[in-house]
């Protein structure tokens with residue numbers, strides 16, 4: 001009987017693997033065509049400064065308008081793009097498009113608007129990374145200080161000295177550097193101060209429980225202190241409620257991003273959002 005069950009499990013297991021492999025192959029080959037067919041689009045999520053309550057920039061988030069599957073979110077295809085190497089071409093498209101669209105928005109009366117772009121491991125490992133970013137800036141006319149590059153911690157921990165070198169090359173261009181999903185990877189605090197970064201982004205998983213969970217609240221509060229002690233700015237991602245916002249303001253978190261203010265939206269919808277601001281903190285009378 002155990003043998004029977006073993007076989008069934010095995011069958012189930014291989015079916016699941018085949019299914020996954022099939023989906024990956026389908027997505028992989030469709031991705032290749034997607035670049036040429038211009039099926040990608042960027043949505044932008046506003047990032048707000050908590051002191052002024054104003055929008056200071058956006059994060060560019062890729063979506064895939066697939067002819068049959070509809071709007072496909074990055075969690076379903078970025079991993080595959082990474083494995084197949086297609087991420088390099090896609091990432092280049094993202095950088096160029098984000099810079100161009102942001103430059104255009106700046107011309108519509110938001111001259112200091114910034115944009116944050118996510119970088120994948122494969123992109124980060126390339127020796128011509130700084131070159132590609134410089135080209136995207138030059139071709140679009142966007143000022144380097146208006147571009148922020150988001151990198152995850154785990155991406156930098158593989159090869160710390162190499163990462164420091166790559167980050168330096170980016171800093172030399174004048175762009176801003178931010179660590180994404182901070183707290184979820186295994187970063188060494190000892191290394192953190194060696195990285196030439198400007199900002200930490202607290203992962204959504206901690207932010208979502210700050211009001212109900214004591215541990216999460218302690219983690220968020222510690223990350224904010226850590227950032228400030230290292231003279232870094234700190235952004236909370238995934239802010240969905242007024243209570244979370246109040247907590248973050250109390251702890252002097254610098255910036256926020258989340259559904260409370262806006263979901264990621266197409267570039268055409270941004271102008272209507274850029275003038276809006278967060279409600280002032282409720283003051284105790």
Ligand code: C2E
Nearest residue numbers: 061062073074075078094118119120238239240257258259
């Ligand atoms: P991320 O960089 O950490 O982006 C934040 C994700 O959280 C986005 O998901 C965003 O839509 C979502 N989010 C923001 N605020 C809230 C909120 O209040 N509540 C909830 N529930 N979610 C919120 P999205 O757009 O699906 O992107 C997922 C991940 O895909 C990103 O995580 C990033 O790692 C990756 N990604 C997106 N665009 C790109 C890209 O152009 N290049 C690369 N390499 N990766 C990308």
Ligand code: MG
Nearest residue numbers: 059118150180
């Ligand atoms: Mg990000």
Ligand code: MG
Nearest residue numbers: 180181201237
């Ligand atoms: Mg993140």
Ligand code: MG
Nearest residue numbers: 180181203204
């Ligand atoms: Mg994430």
